[in-house]
Amino acid sequence: LAKTTQPISMDSYEGQEVNITCSHNNIATNDYITWYQQFPSQGPRFIIQGYKTKVTNEVASLFIPADRKSSTLSLPRVSLSDTAVYYCLVGLGMDSSYKLIFGSGTRLLVRP
Amino acid sequence: DTGVSQNPRHKITKRGQNVTFRCDPISEHNRLYWYRQTLGQGPEFLTYFQNEAQLEKSRLLSDRFSAERPKGSFSTLEIQRTEQGDSAMYLCASSLGGAGRGYTFGSGTRLTVV
Numbered sequence: 001l002a003k004t005t006q007p008i009s010m011d012s013y014e015g016q017e018v019n020i021t022c023s024h025n026n027i028a029t030n031d032y033i034t035w036y037q038q039f040p041s042q043g044p045r046f047i048i049q050g051y052k053t054k055v056t057n058e059v060a061s062l063f064i065p066a067d068r069k070s071s072t073l074s075l076p077r078v079s080l081s082d083t084a085v086y087y088c089l090v091g092l093g094m095d096s097s098y099k100l101i102f103g104s105g106t107r108l109l110v111r112p
Numbered sequence: 113d114t115g116v117s118q119n120p121r122h123k124i125t126k127r128g129q130n131v132t133f134r135c136d137p138i139s140e141h142n143r144l145y146w147y148r149q150t151l152g153q154g155p156e157f158l159t160y161f162q163n164e165a166q167l168e169k170s171r172l173l174s175d176r177f178s179a180e181r182p183k184g185s186f187s188t189l190e191i192q193r194t195e196q197g198d199s200a201m202y203l204c205a206s207s208l209g210g211a212g213r214g215y216t217f218g219s220g221t222r223l224t225v226v
Binding site for chain 1: 215222
């Protein structure tokens with residue numbers, strides 16, 4: 001499974017757009033990119049998954065350049081409740097994998 | 113369906129005691145996973161079940177740890193002769209098929225060994 005590198009922490013203010021970039025230089029052809037969100041005292045929660053280009057859902061957007069060696073999670077107009085740890089995971093897609101490999105994640109703090 | 117349920121939410125035990133945690137997965141999910149998370153780190157994979165069969169165990173799961181999933185429904189994780197290094201959040205998750213968007217975590221059991 002490809003190793004990922006992401007910032008340890010980020011600060012933002014309410015209403016701003018937040019972009020968290022993850023590096024995965026050794027991503028394999030079959031690998032998907034998945035982001036999870038974790039609040040204190042809760043388990044991680046799936047946010048978004050993509051393979052290439054751009055994916056958008058009601059929570060976030062995921063931008064993946066053509067070489068797929070990095071990806072950017074974009075959170076539009078963050079609120080205080082978006083304060084959490086965000087994990088970037090790289091591995092096989094929805095139906096092929098069973099094990100998730102987490103790094104240390106990015107701690108996002110949203111200030112008023 | 114209320115999601116993945118874990119009990120207890122918190123457990124404080126003395127070193128050397130045995131503890132058991134329970135996980136009730138989403139009812140239609142055939143796969144169940146246990147992870148451990150220490151402060152400031154991401155969750156680490158411990159083991160997983162497909163139905164009642166335990167298909168993989170991490171090297172993190174020492175001989176003092178045992179997990180079961182009788183009848184392919186709920187699961188228990190037992191730690192024998194607890195050590196202070198066992199203090200962590202123990203997370204359970206379930207999925208129907210692969211580990212993509214259908215992977216749902218519970219809120220965890222926080223174990224403190226004193």
